[in-house]
Amino acid sequence: MEILQHAHELAERLERREISAEEVTxxxxxxxxxxxxxxxxxxxxxxEQALATxxxxxxxxxxxxxxxxxxxxxxxxxxxxxTEGVPxxxxxxxxxxxxxxxxxxxxxxxxxxxxxxxxKTNLDEFAMGASTxxxxxxxxxxxxDRERVPGGSSGGSAAAVAAGQVxxxxxxxxxxxxxxxxxxxxxxxLKPSYGRVSRYGLIPFASSLDQVGILTRDVTDAAHxxxxxxxxDLADSTSVDAPVPxxxxxxxxxxxxxxxxxxxxxxxxxxDPAVRQAVRQAVDRMAEAGAEVVELSLPTVEHALACYLVxxxxxxxxxxxRYDGVRYxxxxxxxxxxxxxxxxxxxxxxxxxxxxxxxxxILLGTYVLSAGAYQTYYLQALKVRTLIRQDFERAFExxxxxxxxxxxxxxxxxxxxxxxxxxxxxxxxxxxxxxxAGLPAISLPCGQDAGGLPVGLQLIxxxxxxxxxxxxxxxxxxxxxxxxxxxxxxxxxTGAGEVTIHG
Amino acid sequence: MSxxxxxxxxxxxxxxxxxxxGLTDEEKEHLQRDLSLILEAFDRLREVLTEGVEPxxxxxxxxxxxxxxxxxxxxxxxQVLANAPETRDGFFRVPRILEES
Numbered sequence: 001m002e003i004l005q006h007a008h009e010l011a012e013r014l015e016r017r018e019i020s021a022e023e024v025t026x027x028x029x030x031x032x033x034x035x036x037x038x039x040x041x042x043x044x045x046x047x048e049q050a051l052a053t054x055x056x057x058x059x060x061x062x063x064x065x066x067x068x069x070x071x072x073x074x075x076x077x078x079x080x081x082x083t084e085g086v087p088x089x090x091x092x093x094x095x096x097x098x099x100x101x102x103x104x105x106x107x108x109x110x111x112x113x114x115x116x117x118x119x120k121t122n123l124d125e126f127a128m129g130a131s132t133x134x135x136x137x138x139x140x141x142x143x144x145d146r147e148r149v150p151g152g153s154s155g156g157s158a159a160a161v162a163a164g165q166v167x168x169x170x171x172x173x174x175x176x177x178x179x180x181x182x183x184x185x186x187x188x189x190l191k192p193s194y195g196r197v198s199r200y201g202l203i204p205f206a207s208s209l210d211q212v213g214i215l216t217r218d219v220t221d222a223a224h225x226x227x228x229x230x231x232x233d234l235a236d237s238t239s240v241d242a243p244v245p246x247x248x249x250x251x252x253x254x255x256x257x258x259x260x261x262x263x264x265x266x267x268x269x270x271x272d273p274a275v276r277q278a279v280r281q282a283v284d285r286m287a288e289a290g291a292e293v294v295e296l297s298l299p300t301v302e303h304a305l306a307c308y309l310v311x312x313x314x315x316x317x318x319x320x321x322r323y324d325g326v327r328y329x330x331x332x333x334x335x336x337x338x339x340x341x342x343x344x345x346x347x348x349x350x351x352x353x354x355x356x357x358x359x360x361x362i363l364l365g366t367y368v369l370s371a372g373a374y375q376t377y378y379l380q381a382l383k384v385r386t387l388i389r390q391d392f393e394r395a396f397e398x399x400x401x402x403x404x405x406x407x408x409x410x411x412x413x414x415x416x417x418x419x420x421x422x423x424x425x426x427x428x429x430x431x432x433x434x435x436x437a438g439l440p441a442i443s444l445p446c447g448q449d450a451g452g453l454p455v456g457l458q459l460i461x462x463x464x465x466x467x468x469x470x471x472x473x474x475x476x477x478x479x480x481x482x483x484x485x486x487x488x489x490x491x492x493x494t495g496a497g498e499v500t501i502h503g
Numbered sequence: 504m505s506x507x508x509x510x511x512x513x514x515x516x517x518x519x520x521x522x523x524x525g526l527t528d529e530e531k532e533h534l535q536r537d538l539s540l541i542l543e544a545f546d547r548l549r550e551v552l553t554e555g556v557e558p559x560x561x562x563x564x565x566x567x568x569x570x571x572x573x574x575x576x577x578x579x580x581x582q583v584l585a586n587a588p589e590t591r592d593g594f595f596r597v598p599r600i601l602e603e604s
Contacts, residue, residue: 099585101578195563208561234570237568340598363519377549381548421537421541
C-alpha cells in the first residue's frame, strides 16, 4: 500500500466495503491531530460533524441506498468559503467570531456528495498573500521544511494535503493562491476556468479574478473532485451555464498528438535555474514520448504582474468595504469607550480588525481608483488585460496547452519576504496572467531542487477546456513522472508513515 | 529618508480617509514607503500602447437574467442578526450618525 492513499483508491475500497467511511474519516482525523502541532494547517476542526456525515454514508450504503462514488472521503475547506454554523474567518480578526448562516455552493456540493468536512484551513488574511504568514492566526509550516512557508494564500490546504492530514482540500485562486502553494508543497493544484465553479459563499477578494479550486495528490483525484464542484449556479451571476464533461473519462496517458507551447516569457532570468531545468526536463520527456513542443511568445505577459497589482487591489478595496462592524464581525471601541459617531467606529473597527497586508491593498486599490489615478492606472490596466487575453487566444490557435514553471523559486523562508511586498508579489509572476485571462490551469509536482524542495510545473488550458487540461496533466503525470512525493514530516509519529486504515 | 517617494504622508492620509481605515503613525510610514515602491513598478504598464484597445471588465458576458417573480424563502431575521455586534428591536444598532442639533 502506498504511504498516502489517493482519494480514488479509497473510493474503490469503500465501494467494495473493505473499509467503512467512519474508519477512513477516523484515520484521517487521528493523523490530522497528530501532525497539526507541526504544521498548523487548520483554523477550525470539525471531527464530530465529519464522523456524523461518515456514519450517515455508512448507513446508506448498508441499506442499499444510492450514494455518491466519493461519499465518505474526508475533505478540508479553505477558511474563506462559508460553512453553515462553522466559524469562517478568512484568516482575519475582522471575522473572528463569524458563523455563516449558509454554506458556499462548493461546500454544499461536497456535503450533498457525502464528503465529511474535517476542518477549515489556514490562509493569508482574505486570501491576500503568497505565504500564509498574513493570517491573523499564525503561519502554516511547509511539510518539506518547517522553516519555510507553504506558499499562499491556500497554504493551509496545500500543507494539509502534502502532510496527508486530508486526501484533498478546496482552495481559492485569485492570482495563484492554489497553484503557488501546490508547487511549494509538492501537490497538485487545479484552478478551473473563471465561472466554472460557483463563487457563491466564497468571501470575495477580487471578484473578476477569484475562482474556487482543488488541491489533491494526483490528477485523477482532481478530475473526480472537479466533477462534484463544476456547474452553473443561479446564485452566482458569473458562473457559466455550460455542460460539465465527465472529466475522469478525459484522462489518457497519451502524449502523441499533444501540442505543448513553451512561452519564452516564462523562462527568463527571473526564474530560478533549478526551476527552469526541472520544468524543461519534464517537457523533454513528453517530447521524447511523442508530444509536439513549440516555443512561442506572449509579449504582453511581462506586464501581467503590474496589471494584476492594479486590478486586484482595486476590486478588493470595494469588496472589503463591508467589514465595517455593522452587520457581522468585529467592532472596535476606540480607546475602550463607545465611539462618538459612526465614522469613528468605522475607522477604529477597520484599523484594528484588518492586518497590514490587507490595509496595503485597500489603500493601493482606493488610490488607483481615485480621481487623477483612475485613467493612468486602472483604465490602462483593464486595457492591458485585454491584450494579455488576446496573447493567450493567439497561442491556443497553435497549441493545446502551455507549459511553464508555476513559481519563480521554490519555497522561501518564513519571514524572508514579509517586509518586502514586491518580492512577495513576484512569487505570483507566472500565475497571475492566467487569472487575468480567466483560463484553467494546474500545477503539478515536477521534481525537486538541490535542497530537496518541490518544484511546480504549470499547465494552462483553453477557456472552459478543463477536460483537455486534465488530459495533458495526466499524461505529464504518467509519462513524465510528475507525481507527488512524500515529505519527511508525513512520517512523524508513525512507524511506516502510513495512514492506518483497518478493514 | 534619502530617496524621494511617490506618495506623500498627506496622500496616504487622504486615501486612508476615503477607505475608512484608521492607521497608526507607524503604519502610515510603512505604507507610504511600500505604496511608493509599488507605484514605481507600475511605470512600465503606462508605456504599453493601448490606443483603440477595449478594456476588459468582465470575463463572462454579462446579460440581464429574468426569473419568475415568485416568493422564495430567505434567511429568517434572527439568523441574519445573529452575527451583528449590536442589535435592538430587530435592527442593526450603530453609533450616532447625525450631529445633535
